[in-house]
Amino acid sequence: MRLLKAMLALQASEGAVTDAALRDLARREGVPLYRLEGLRSFYPVFRKHPGKAMQVEVCRDLVCCMAADGDPVRQVREALADRDDVDVRAVSCLGQCDRAPAAMVDHRPVTGPADGIRACLSGEQMAPESGTLPSGRWATDPYKAAEQYYTTVHALLTESEPDAVIRALKDAGLRGLGGAAFPTGMKWDFTRRAPGGEKYVICNADESEPGTFKDRVILEDLPHLVIEGMLIGAWVIGARRGIIYLRHEYGAARKALETAIAEAYQRGILGEAAFGPGRGFDLEVFVSPGGYIMGEETALLEALEDRRGEPRNKPPFPTDAGLHGKPTLINNVETFAAVPAICGRGADWWAAQGLGDHKGLKFVSVSGDVERPGVHCVPWGTTARQVLELCGGLVGSQPLKAFSPGGASTSFLPPEKLDTPLDFDAMQGAGSALGTGAMVFVAGHRDLLDVTLAQLRFFRNESCGKCVPCRVGSHKAVEMVEQVQRGERAGPGIALEALHRTLARTSICGLGQVALLPLVEALRTFPDEPSLQPLRGEE
Amino acid sequence: MATEHVSLTIDGRSVSVPAGASIWDAAARLGIHIPVLCHDPRLRPVGVCRLCVVDTGERTLAAACVRPCQDGMEVRTDSEEVEAHRRMLLELLLSEQPDRSAREETTGDDALYALARRYGIREILLPDGGEGTPRGRDASSPVIDVDHQACILCDRCVRGCDEIQHNDVITRTGKGYGTRIAFDLDVSMAESTCVSCGECVAVCPTGALTHKAVRGLRLEEGA
Ligand code: SF4
Numbered sequence A: 001m002r003l004l005k006a007m008l009a010l011q012a013s014e015g016a017v018t019d020a021a022l023r024d025l026a027r028r029e030g031v032p033l034y035r036l037e038g039l040r041s042f043y044p045v046f047r048k049h050p051g052k053a054m055q056v057e058v059c060r061d062l063v064c065c066m067a068a069d070g071d072p073v074r075q076v077r078e079a080l081a082d083r084d085d086v087d088v089r090a091v092s093c094l095g096q097c098d099r100a101p102a103a104m105v106d107h108r109p110v111t112g113p114a115d116g117i118r119a120c121l122s123g124e125q126m127a128p129e130s131g132t133l134p135s136g137r138w139a140t141d142p143y144k145a146a147e148q149y150y151t152t153v154h155a156l157l158t159e160s161e162p163d164a165v166i167r168a169l170k171d172a173g174l175r176g177l178g179g180a181a182f183p184t185g186m187k188w189d190f191t192r193r194a195p196g197g198e199k200y201v202i203c204n205a206d207e208s209e210p211g212t213f214k215d216r217v218i219l220e221d222l223p224h225l226v227i228e229g230m231l232i233g234a235w236v237i238g239a240r241r242g243i244i245y246l247r248h249e250y251g252a253a254r255k256a257l258e259t260a261i262a263e264a265y266q267r268g269i270l271g272e273a274a275f276g277p278g279r280g281f282d283l284e285v286f287v288s289p290g291g292y293i294m295g296e297e298t299a300l301l302e303a304l305e306d307r308r309g310e311p312r313n314k315p316p317f318p319t320d321a322g323l324h325g326k327p328t329l330i331n332n333v334e335t336f337a338a339v340p341a342i343c344g345r346g347a348d349w350w351a352a353q354g355l356g357d358h359k360g361l362k363f364v365s366v367s368g369d370v371e372r373p374g375v376h377c378v379p380w381g382t383t384a385r386q387v388l389e390l391c392g393g394l395v396g397s398q399p400l401k402a403f404s405p406g407g408a409s410t411s412f413l414p415p416e417k418l419d420t421p422l423d424f425d426a427m428q429g430a431g432s433a434l435g436t437g438a439m440v441f442v443a444g445h446r447d448l449l450d451v452t453l454a455q456l457r458f459f460r461n462e463s464c465g466k467c468v469p470c471r472v473g474s475h476k477a478v479e480m481v482e483q484v485q486r487g488e489r490a491g492p493g494i495a496l497e498a499l500h501r502t503l504a505r506t507s508i509c510g511l512g513q514v515a516l517l518p519l520v521e522a523l524r525t526f527p528d529e530p531s532l533q534p535l536r537g538e539e
Numbered sequence B: 001m002a003t004e005h006v007s008l009t010i011d012g013r014s015v016s017v018p019a020g021a022s023i024w025d026a027a028a029r030l031g032i033h034i035p036v037l038c039h040d041p042r043l044r045p046v047g048v049c050r051l052c053v054v055d056t057g058e059r060t061l062a063a064a065c066v067r068p069c070q071d072g073m074e075v076r077t078d079s080e081e082v083e084a085h086r087r088m089l090l091e092l093l094l095s096e097q098p099d100r101s102a103r104e105e106t107t108g109d110d111a112l113y114a115l116a117r118r119y120g121i122r123e124i125l126l127p128d129g130g131e132g133t134p135r136g137r138d139a140s141s142p143v144i145d146v147d148h149q150a151c152i153l154c155d156r157c158v159r160g161c162d163e164i165q166h167n168d169v170i171t172r173t174g175k176g177y178g179t180r181i182a183f184d185l186d187v188s189m190a191e192s193t194c195v196s197c198g199e200c201v202a203v204c205p206t207g208a209l210t211h212k213a214v215r216g217l218r219l220e221e222g223a
Helices: A002-014 A019-029 A031-041 A062-067 A071-080 A114-121 A151-159 A160-174 A184-192 A214-221 A222-235 A251-268 A296-304 A333-343 A347-353 A383-392 A423-427 A448-462 A468-485 A493-506 A510-514 A518-527 A530-536 B022-030 B080-093 B102-106 B110-120 B156-164 B199-203
Strands: A054-057 A086-091 A100-105 A108-109 A202-204 A243-246 A282-287 A329-334 A361-368 A374-379 A402-406 A437-443 B005-010 B013-018 B144-147 B170-173 B180-183 B209-211
Touching: A002 A019, A002 A031, A019 A031, A031 A160, A031 B170, A031 B180, A054 A114, A054 A383, A062 A071, A062 A361, A062 A437, A062 A448, A086 A151, A086 A361, A086 B170, A100 A114, A108 A114, A151 A222, A151 A333, A160 A184, A160 A222, A160 A333, A160 A347, A184 A222, A202 A296, A202 A333, A202 B144, A214 A251, A214 A361, A214 A374, A222 A243, A222 A251, A222 A329, A222 A333, A222 B022, A243 A251, A251 A282, A296 A329, A329 A333, A333 A347, A333 A361, A333 A374, A333 A448, A333 A518, A361 A383, A374 A383, A383 A402, A383 A437, A402 A448, A437 A493, A448 A510, A448 A518, A448 A530, A468 A493, A468 A510, A468 A530, A468 B080, A493 A510, A493 A518, A493 A530, A493 B080, A510 A518, A510 B022, B005 B022, B013 B022, B102 B209, B156 B170, B156 B199
Parallel strands: A054 A086, A202 A243, A202 A329, A243 A282, A361 A437
Antiparallel strands: A054 A100, A100 A108, A361 A374, A402 A437, B005 B013, B144 B209, B170 B180
16 A cells, blocks of 8 residues: 555645656655556556646546436536636546536536536535435434444454354345345355454445445445444454545545544544454555446455556455455445444344345435435335335436446346346346446436447446456447447447457456446347347348 | 375366466366467466466356366366357457567567467457557667557566566556556656566567567568
8 A cells, every 4th residue: 555655645745646756756665667657557546747727527427428418528628618727537437426417626526517517616616515315314323322333343342252243144144235245244254264364354435336326325424334344344354454445536435434433543442452452453544546446356455555456366365365365354335334233233133124035224326317316225125116216206207218226237127127126136037136236217218329338438448458358348349339320330239249248258357247238238128229229230 | 295186177188286276287287278378387377368268167267377276176178158259359359450460570470360360260340449550669679669559468578577587667557448568657668777688579479579680581471
């Protein structure tokens, strides 16, 4: 983290990480120049030269394109054409899909279409500071008052043992809520049993998939639950050190976390006697230098080891060889935040929160053409239709064309599937996946080609470039579709399917494996969609 | 302590290798040469070209050069599916190549071209990314010619420079489709700390890094 922290500090103070600064850093740290160039050019926060006085970053991804009814980046560029003191940059999803179209002005989130940004620049309008929903109303929070925070972990320390926690997580049926759905109890068990004295616990707070913003709300509203979940994890696996890997765009979340961590240190919950005399635990926030791929857990580890955030070949998995080769427990924000309730109220309580056979509670991020986009914490087993109703239905009571149940890496489903319950297996049965629980609803007037191409472009833009299928294949796929749009190529549907099969089977990580999925699957799921016909060619 | 061994089958043939050995190495013991571009036995494997993917019965295919053998593994190196993916990967790489390979024209050992011949690839239907060589060249060094368009980002030059010569000059710069190799803080090769040892040329599988001295010397055309 040393090199990246030094470079982040330079970027913050100088507005750039210049060649001269890197030469100096290389000398001080005794590292070759090429290594620093590799870092500077890989992470989007770094700039080689200082930019203009004001920086505007505009989201270019699906939900913001929908909200702007076009290209939000172009709209902002046009609206600010007369401002030569402003840099306008297109960026990937900012995790503000509930306030789409979204942008950042000098690293502060702003919302609304292009003229809203103009207003922000002139100081007429203030940026929103925190979550959209009132705090203190989340069912996963077992506490009524701040004095009660961390009572669960303290009860465990005196009255329980690590294996009982693992059993509770297994009984609760908790699975990774960052998208991968790996059984949490099993992951904790593997890491606990992995040989090695030094272990780490890491919270993956780098959610960046278009449509996903639930972790932002959890971090802003329930930072103490995330910290307590990590403490319990650290105690179970035997870690002395924890890191929260946070995406840099989440300024309010950072503030909430750092305040909560400082309080926990003050109360002795964190620090040298966290688990009793001589058994300390230290926790810090590491602010990511950017990029969706950093949410891939081994890419995240590479970043923490001061390398380009390129996913590792697996095995070994982080549970055996993670940070600096040591066993490392990595869970998503929502997963850690669920742990105190499961340990405090019991696995039975947690299981009973679900509907029917489904166990537990799930945060969903809802965006797109709905009346009230936002985050909801619902019982597992709630149907997509019920979630849509919670958000006030579609804007203007339009008909629904399609919905994505889980984010950019999951296939769109037709309205007939609205009664599918929120559940990993049920969504798979319906022909998609629950992913991160990022539900994007698409109204009848939209073209599914635009919608699925936006997802494909996102993956192309965020590919790390390490492996051939994803680096070259995602780019070729975008080019082929664009050629069809310009009338230069006839239906490459079959070629896209073959390309998708190769990416799905040979890419190193999940990004390449799913990059073409929403587009290719839409060809199958929506046989009558007019906008997709040109892709099909003759059949 | 005796070395631990693991036993597995590759294309139906049994083999026993020291624990930790890669599938690629185990296959080589059986005389099975799994095609690969980014791997060189002298270098730490990175598994990025994906040509050496093999079927181990898992959800995704494994890169044989980096995947350690496991006891009881059943590996297929040449199934129809695996070969189809290799062909697609080659087509992806070839669609980005410049019109001519400086390596094929000089020493005649461009490994990408050799694989294209082996897989009988004649026509590429993917959009042409090599036209007009948008990635450019770097002819600044007196001895080494850099053709970025021919680079497949196999990382061999990076590792050769680091691990074999300890000169620490080459990196990948940029990200995603825009990635290319660079020297020091992305300066020209002549301005960089390169000492012209030639290791990168020796390990490069394509026409990306070639010796200037032998340019123009025409060896026999490939079959
Ligand atoms: S699949 Fe894409 S993002 Fe993942 S390692 Fe390969 S190039 Fe990088």
